[in-house]
Amino acid sequence: MNTAPIHKPTESELEILQILWRKGDCTVREVHEILEKNKDAGYTTTLKLMQIMHEKGLLSRDTSSKTHIYRSLVNEQKTQEQMLNKMIDGVFNGSAARLVMQALGNHEASKDEIDSIKKYLDELSKK
Template sequence: MQKSKAVPTTTELNLLNILWKIQPASVKRVHEKLTETQSVGYTTVLKMLQIMHDKGLVVRDESQRAHLYKAYDSEVHTQNSIIKDLLHKAFSGSKYNLVVRALGDGASKEEINGIRKLLDNLEQKQS
């Protein structure tokens, strides 16, 4: 089975974030979780999940009366796709420019230490 090529919209990503936590889930369950943070109609959630299914972002189990949905790709795979898309669209493929812009507003001491460790590990792998 091929991985989805679609990069999700912000709304689709909101639904995927819910599915990654509770999947597989019915439209009703996704709607309940979504309405904890925003006002949206049941039919809107249903339509969005149908569109996402057509785009290959979610899979649907139709074996039960209430169809169950789950994300097609993992959270990490989807995040990587979004980053690659952003990297090419906004930063001409430059990871350096992406990191500089991301850290332009600063980072906590813990984040800096984590980034430093990551960079040290990447450097060791290249040696």
């Protein structure tokens, strides 16, 4: 996987990346069928987006057979970190605490999620 800094994926590109991260290598048709379940998306639009993502270096494309197979070239964890850091800096003035408090204040967390957060905070405070 590529670990170099990436271009910030657009919302549509991120939807495609999430499919590829979850399912692995896919054809345009496979990606399109998954996208169509949640939104009205034309096949040619999906194809064009994936071609652009290939040009940007976000995806690789295996053209050895008639049906091209696409693969993500960017790491999910690294992409999430880069996008989150940009949001923390740009929206929350560099404060991760403000981001967490905003997220927990606006969304109901399950008991398991809260327990997991407490455990993580305990581990951080021990370092």
